[in-house]
Amino acid sequence: MSTLSFSLDPTAAQTTPSQRTQYPIVTGTSVVGLKYKGGVMLAADTLCSYGSMAKYKDARRIRTVGTNTIIGASGEYSDFQSIMDTLEGHTQDDVNYDDGHKSDAKSIHSYLRAIMYQRRSKMNPLWNDLVIAGSGFLGYVDKIGTTYEDDFIATGFGSYLAIPILRSKWRPDLTEGEARALLEDCLRVLFYRDCRALNRIQIAKVAEGETGVVSEPYELETNWEGAGFESTKGGMEGDGGW
């Protein structure tokens, strides 16, 4: 019996199951997005981790597609890059067809749903959770093809840590500044509690009637003086266990 997972004899039938992407390798963490009065906004940090190692600190995880759509991705970064290559091809196709039809956020969201679901059905998923935003649209697609639209969306750890904040603070009439402050709050909490998060972030928006813009990365102000961080030892200082 050979221990090789492949056979050198081309006529022999495959003896082991073929391995596909069963786990991610280089990953980005949460993306948070919300609608506000007059637009849609996304936020994500710029860290890509290799397992638990903070490996790439300038990995931009929010990008524009065409002019009116922005996409944020958590999960496998290479899969996200490949998805963006495909979408850029689509944007060029729209130009080539020259028929006045342009993909909008809704159709890109639908397209990604079809792709994600197809890939997972072949047991070879693209390992991403994606947030797609465009004029009046905010949608989510995950690696198994689940989709939904909402007024605010968060992926990864964000669905545990950002969603409760958004539930209590989100209003449909948030101004652009309030929306941005709220997203920064979410990412700050994520940075405090998610070990794969970073305080270097990007914010992106699609304001009504304007093209999508993604900010340059900038650092969040953080404060580690809080009581929760001060007494992490649960009053057991000196017992040698901490």
Add this chain to the structure above:
Amino acid sequence: MASSGSGYDLSPTTFSPDGRIFQVEYASKSVASSGTLIGLKCSDGIVLACEKLLANKMLVPGSNKRINTVSKTSGCAFTGFVSDGRQIVNRAREEASSYLDTYGIPVPPSVLADRLAHYVHYFTLHGALRPFGASMVLGCYEEDMDEASLYMVEPSGQVFKYFGCAAGKGRQGAKTEIEKLDLSTLTVAQGVKEAARIVTMLRDDGKDKPMELEISTVAAENNYVHKPCEKSVIAEAEKWAKEQIEEEEDMEEDED
């Protein structure tokens, strides 16, 4: 036809006794009798211009394009059998996008032209296929040289790089006119007008037949993005062209 017939002209896989492939020549004939198409390499980019004859006045203006975008910085124009031409356009788009996917940079014009020529040439090699009845002119930005270049692919599969080229009905006259231009100093903006003048000038006697002029550019001022010209720009160029032509005609009359 001098040495047609005799059964040597029924397949692209048959050589005639004097070494010609008649089917390829016949295919070229279909190009030679269709709308005039010219390409100019100006000092700061490429101009493509093409006359589209309209069979009916109820056709929607701007439909059924002869000039198409291939990739961000390349465009092409064709003349001959429109349906054949579209097939080459599709191939050009596939080549451009697969090159970008593979190498991460836009396809160099020489490579794109070469691959298209291979594609067109393939159809001259098989008994079960026929050669394309269309010529294609390609205007494409070359990153390494930081300039745009001009190629023409013919039904035979031949391809050449040009300063100025022409195909279709008025190609002879167009070549003569292009040779008179100083392409090394001519700007794209002027080139658009000259192209309009040449194509308009070469329209044959049936000048009343409805036609549409298509012009596009790959110009430095647009960062070499391929752009079909706006209707207003074309209208202006056509107006200028007609004035020039009338002036010339007046001068000729004076000479007489």
Add this chain to the structure above:
Amino acid sequence: MFRNQYDTDVTVWSPEGRLLQVEYAMESVKQGSACVGLRSSNYVVIGALKRSVNEMSSHQKKIMEIDSHMGIAIAGLTADARSLAKWMRNECLNHKYVYGESMPSKRLCDDLADRHQRTTQTYVRRPYGVGLLVGAYDEATGPHLYQTCPSGNVYEYFATSIGARSQSAKTYLEKHYEGFDNTEKDELIMHALRALSGCVQGDGELNKDNGSIAVVGKDQKFILIENDELSVYLDKLDVEGGNGEGEGEGGNDGDAMEES
């Protein structure tokens, strides 16, 4: 009948640079009964004359729904049209599944034309012997009317006609199309019927059995208007005295067995 030795294979160019087999395929469109199409700024109307083989048979279907935003009228070989329609329906369905929106009509018509073209360049297949009028309404760009040909050409029109004796319809449309822009749906249908009535063969007339109309447009999903629903419009036509006044172009009875 044989013009020369260059007219039996699709893949052979004639010395003049023509493709005779493709031209012959174009002829089969002219054998089919007439179809007309016209559009305003909000609607497209397509209309067709249906044929029946004899008194006992039904009339052959001429207009088919492709999707809720698109329909076709066919002239030429019906069986060819049906296979193209099946493909078009599939494309529309796939597009809707993937993108969650209707197939943009120009893309479908361009792809359809490319399909036609491929049959003209390989030895193993014959060209499709059918011409289509495609009427569609796109959310982004409004109403469109396309004509496809066996040669792989596709044209976009404000109004046009194809099929046997369609010249009289074309003449009517050419006279009136510039006024179609703000025309209401019902009036557009009347224009289609007036155009169509001139294409009826011999001493026949346009009636609820042989007439067929379809409309698609803004807030108007594809609908087919035939039989009693069509009578409403035909009555109006009779009142105008417009029916049966077609400029007959002489008989073209031919063998209508497979063409319609």
